[in-house]
Amino acid sequence: MTDPSDDLERRFRAALPYTDDGDCPPADDYWAAAAGELPFERVRALVDHGATCARCAEAWRILADVRRGAAEAGAGVSDAPPIRSLVSGAAARAPLRTRTLLPLALSAMAALGLWVVLRPPPVRPPPVERGNAMGETVRAESPEVQPARDAVLRWSEVPGASSYNVTVLTPDLVVVHQAVGVSGREFRLPEAVRQRAAGTGLLWNVDAVLPDGRTVASPTFEVRLGAGP
Amino acid sequence: MTPTRGGDAGSQDPDPDSIQRIRQVLIRAVERHCPPALAAHREDLVQMSLLRLLERPRGEGSAPRGASYLWRVAYTVVIDEIRRFRRQQRQTEQLPGDERGTPGPEARSELLECIGMLQDRRRTAVTLHLQGFRTGEVAAALGWTEKQAENLVYRGLADLRACLEGGNT
Numbered sequence: 001m002t003d004p005s006d007d008l009e010r011r012f013r014a015a016l017p018y019t020d021d022g023d024c025p026p027a028d029d030y031w032a033a034a035a036g037e038l039p040f041e042r043v044r045a046l047v048d049h050g051a052t053c054a055r056c057a058e059a060w061r062i063l064a065d066v067r068r069g070a071a072e073a074g075a076g077v078s079d080a081p082p083i084r085s086l087v088s089g090a091a092a093r094a095p096l097r098t099r100t101l102l103p104l105a106l107s108a109m110a111a112l113g114l115w116v117v118l119r120p121p122p123v124r125p126p127p128v129e130r131g132n133a134m135g136e137t138v139r140a141e142s143p144e145v146q147p148a149r150d151a152v153l154r155w156s157e158v159p160g161a162s163s164y165n166v167t168v169l170t171p172d173l174v175v176v177h178q179a180v181g182v183s184g185r186e187f188r189l190p191e192a193v194r195q196r197a198a199g200t201g202l203l204w205n206v207d208a209v210l211p212d213g214r215t216v217a218s219p220t221f222e223v224r225l226g227a228g229p
Numbered sequence: 230m231t232p233t234r235g236g237d238a239g240s241q242d243p244d245p246d247s248i249q250r251i252r253q254v255l256i257r258a259v260e261r262h263c264p265p266a267l268a269a270h271r272e273d274l275v276q277m278s279l280l281r282l283l284e285r286p287r288g289e290g291s292a293p294r295g296a297s298y299l300w301r302v303a304y305t306v307v308i309d310e311i312r313r314f315r316r317q318q319r320q321t322e323q324l325p326g327d328e329r330g331t332p333g334p335e336a337r338s339e340l341l342e343c344i345g346m347l348q349d350r351r352r353t354a355v356t357l358h359l360q361g362f363r364t365g366e367v368a369a370a371l372g373w374t375e376k377q378a379e380n381l382v383y384r385g386l387a388d389l390r391a392c393l394e395g396g397n398t
Binding site: 008009011012013015016024026027028030031033034035036040043044047048050051052055057058059060061062063064065066067069070073074075167169173174175203205217220 | 245247248250251253254255257258259261262263276277279280283284296297299300301303304305307308309311312315340341344345349352353356357359360361362363366369370371372386389390
C-alpha cells in the first residue's frame with residue numbers, strides 16, 4: 001500500500017529528542033487514542049506530541065505491539081474502525097430505519113438519564129501507591145536470607161496504622177498467601193509456604209491500613225529461604 | 230488471632246495464562262523499542278509492572294471489565310514504570326549515554342520540520358505510520374475507514390519525501 005518507509009521510520013526515530021517527561025500525557029490517553037475513544041483533535045494532539053518526544057514515541061511503538069499482542073490473545077482488541085464511524089456510516093445509509101428507531105432511542109436515553117441521576121454514588125477503593133509514598137514508607141526489617149524452618153517477615157512501623165495486610169508471591173507472581181488484618185509488624189510464613197519455597201526465593205509486600213481506610217503500600221521485597229525444613 | 234487467606238487467594242487474580250502472555254508481549258516490546266540501557270532492565274521493569282497490575286484493588290482489570298482492560302492496565306503500568314525508572318536514573322545522574330545525547334541538529338530538524346508541514350490529517354496518519362501503526366490501526370484510532378487511512382498515509386509519505394528532496398508539500 002505504501003512505499004517502503006523503513007528508512008523514514010529509522011530516521012524519524014533517530015531524530016526525536018529526549019525531553020523531560022513532565023508534560024507527557026498519561027499512558028492511558030495513548031491507549032484510548034488507539035482504541036478510537038477520543039475525538040480526532042485530541043488524537044492529533046497526542047500524535048503530534050509523540051513526534052516531538054522520543055519517550056512518547058517509544059510509548060506509541062510499545063502500544064502498537066501491546067495492542068497486537070492483545071488482539072492475538074483474543075482480548076477483544078482489534079483494529080476494526082471504531083463504533084463512532086460505523087454508526088455515522090450506518091445512519092447515512094439507512095435514514096428510514098433511524099427514524100423508526102428514534103422513539104425507542106429517546107426512551108432508552110430517558111431511562112439512562114434517570115439512572116444517572118438516581119444511582120448511588122460509586123464506592124471507590126482506597127488509593128494505594130506501592131513504594132511511591134511521598135511521606136512514610138515501609139521498609140523490610142527481616143533478613144533477605146532466612147532458614148526455611150523459621151522464616152519470619154518483619155517490616156517497619158507506619159505511624160497510625162491499625163493493621164497490615166501481607167501478600168506473598170512466587171517470583172513469577174503467583175500469590176501463594178495473603179494475611180489480612182495482621183496486628184503486629186511481623187508475619188511468620190505458614191508451613192505450607194515454607195515447604196513449597198524452601199531453597200528458592202519469594203516476593204512479599206505489606207499494605208498498612210490506616211483508620212480512615214487509606215492504605216500505605218510497601219515496595220516489594222524479596223526473601224530467600226534456605227533448603228530443608 | 231490473625232485472619233488469613235491462604236493458598237487459593239490467587240484465584241481471584243487474572244488467570245496465569247493471561248499474565249504470562251502479557252509478560253511475554255511486554256518484555257518483547259520493551260526490548261524492541263527502548264534504548265539498550267533501558268531494555269537491559271526489561272525483565273525487572275515488566276516484573277514490577279505486573280506486580281503493580283496484580284496489586285490493583287480487586288475488580289480492576291479482572292474478567293467483568295473485559296480481557297482487553299487487563300491489557301490496557303498492563304500497558305499503562307509498564308509505561309509508568311519506564312518513566313519512573315528514567316526519573317530515578319536522572320535523579321542519580323546515571324543517565325546512560327545513549328539517552329543523554331540527541332542526533333545531529335540538521336538531520337533532526339529536517340525530517341521533523343517536514344512532518345510538521347504536512348496537512349493535519351496526513352501528518353497524523355504519517356506519524357502513526359512511522360510509529361509502527363498499520364493502516365487498520367491508524368483507521369481505528371482516527372475513526373476513518375481503512376481505505377481513507379491508506380490514502381492519507383500514502384499521500385502523506387509522498388509529501389514527506391517530496392519535502393525532504395526539496396519540493397513542496
